[in-house]
Amino acid sequence: MRTALAVINQRIWTVWAPPLAFPTRQNRRLRQALRTLETFLHQQIATRRQQGEPPADLVTWLATRRPEATGEAMPTPQVRDEVLTLWVAGHTTMAAALVWTWLLLDQHPAVADRVQKEGRQARWEALGTAPDLRALPYTRLVIAEALRLYPPTWVTARTPVRAVELGGYTLPAGAVLLLSPYTMHRHPAFWEAPERYEPERFQRERALGRPRYAYFPFGGGPRLCVGRGWALQALPVIVALMARTYRLRLVPGSPIWPVPALTLRPSRALWCTVERQTPPQEAGI
Numbered sequence: 001m002r003t004a005l006a007v008i009n010q011r012i013w014t015v016w017a018p019p020l021a022f023p024t025r026q027n028r029r030l031r032q033a034l035r036t037l038e039t040f041l042h043q044q045i046a047t048r049r050q051q052g053e054p055p056a057d058l059v060t061w062l063a064t065r066r067p068e069a070t071g072e073a074m075p076t077p078q079v080r081d082e083v084l085t086l087w088v089a090g091h092t093t094m095a096a097a098l099v100w101t102w103l104l105l106d107q108h109p110a111v112a113d114r115v116q117k118e119g120r121q122a123r124w125e126a127l128g129t130a131p132d133l134r135a136l137p138y139t140r141l142v143i144a145e146a147l148r149l150y151p152p153t154w155v156t157a158r159t160p161v162r163a164v165e166l167g168g169y170t171l172p173a174g175a176v177l178l179l180s181p182y183t184m185h186r187h188p189a190f191w192e193a194p195e196r197y198e199p200e201r202f203q204r205e206r207a208l209g210r211p212r213y214a215y216f217p218f219g220g221g222p223r224l225c226v227g228r229g230w231a232l233q234a235l236p237v238i239v240a241l242m243a244r245t246y247r248l249r250l251v252p253g254s255p256i257w258p259v260p261a262l263t264l265r266p267s268r269a270l271w272c273t274v275e276r277q278t279p280p281q282e283a284g285i
């Protein structure tokens with residue numbers, strides 16, 4: 001996965017990338033990586049179909065479910081593609097969201113203190129379902145603001161089905177329009193001091209009146225991110241759970257800036273020291 005993503009990240013900014021069939025060094029690396037992923041996924045699917053009691057996870061569900069309409073299990077290549085899509089779309093974005101959140105918390109110690117306090121007050125054993133997130137209101141604002149400044153999916157695309165006038169331009173049917181959450185999330189028409197990190201701007205009173213699509217880290221409409229609900233539940237839980245006990249401190253080094261690769265990544269690895277702040281009170285956490 002790492003090799004495939006590294007090659008794809010390079011291809012994104014190449015003016016002309018040779019088609020995958022061309023035996024360039026990079027293409028060979030990518031094809032080899034895709035073969036490795038394919039073999040791995042085929043094994044996973046086959047094992048789950050053969051096991052009497054496969055693990056209760058999404059791969060099992062996709063591999064073994066027989067929709068009533070057809071009565072047939074999904075063909076293996078389709079299961080493989082579904083799993084690979086969820087894997088890439090789910091893990092690169094979540095990793096980016098978390099890395100930017102930790103960086104911002106390191107740069108804003110007062111915010112990190114509040115997240116820590118909230119994490120310590122929450123009852124962790126109860127944090128299994130979406131309504132329990134009410135216990136983490138501030139952490140949720142912190143995540144929302146990180147996704148504003150550094151939306152992991154910094155660009156998404158739409159194609160008009162027929163010609164349309166927009167802002168004085170005629171867009172032909174079939175054109176590819178790139179919509180950038182990164183640009184929109186920092187647009188001064190919609191955001192006060194857009195470059196400032198300020199989680200409170202997502203408080204209900206302050207968000208009122210803001211156009212809906214001034215903020216779209218998960219896209220929108222029928223192609224809205226299918227993992228949105230899951231991400232918005234998992235991110236605050238992960239952040240608060242870690243912040244209650246640990247403080248990540250960035251090792252000083254060269255400047256960091258956002259690099260628009262497949263997802264928005266930091267320009268270099270973020271080495272951190274992990275400081276344990278209090279021993280956890282509850283056993284097992």
Ligand code: HEM
Nearest residue numbers: 089090093097153156217218219220223224225226227231
């Ligand atoms: C912080 C985390 C995430 C961000 C910022 C994010 C962002 C996005 C965006 C912007 C899109 C395109 C939507 C559009 O064009 O309207 C998208 C699509 C998608 N996302 Fe996410 N995503 C995240 C997490 C996840 C997770 C955890 C999963 C899976 C478990 C996931 C699976 C997908 C899939 C499968 C699509 C394609 C949906 C479709 O075209 O119908 N994403 N995501």
